[in-house]
Amino acid sequence: IRVDADEVTYGLHIIARFELEKALLKGDLKVADLSGAWAEKMEKLLNIKVKSDRLGVLQDIHWSMGVFGYFPTYALGNLYAAQISAIMEDEIDLDYHLKRGELAPIREWLEREILNYGSLYKPKELLEKVTGSSLKSSHFKEYLTKKYLER
Structure with missing residues (x-):
């Protein structure tokens, strides 16, 4: 299922x-x-x-x-999330804050980089603005590799 x-x-x-x-x-x-x-x-x-x-x-x-x-939008969401998370990790040390339950820096980053723009940009444009590149599957593959193969 x-x-x-x-x-x-x-x-x-x-x-x-x-x-x-x-x-x-x-x-x-x-x-x-x-x-x-x-x-x-x-x-x-x-x-x-x-x-x-x-x-x-x-x-x-x-x-x-x-x-x-509709179904491909679920897969796209995973790809977008992985790519945005990779940039967030580089900029604010996402894992550090998550492990400590510190959500404020994450919320602030999301507000500054994504949420403040509302619908001003199309998803593709916003992703490129935030991450500096078009959508790539490599970030999702790296996420899965780290989580499941490099334990």
Whole structure:
């Protein structure tokens, strides 16, 4: 289940949803075949055998509500957060403050660098303004590597 996935495999759940919804919208996949396509995709990407539609293709409400194209925003949020956190770590020693429960320096940095701008910039522009570069997956990969492989 996507909402129960760890942050390492979470993106693969998003990829599965995105690929299937693209196929649906293009007409390459029929709704009647969605359950089987979901089961195949989950086994291929995550080596998970889906036990039921409730725990598989029907686990999220987005499609039943007519909300398509939404899942990639979750993955983008992870990428944005990792890139912004990397810059914040360099500028204010994020880990130091978090370990001590000192949230004020973090809030102040976020206000100064991001929150004060509201909707003045598009997300892509704001990210470039804050981090000095366009969106990169390398920050998220580095975050996962440090958290799960370098313990």
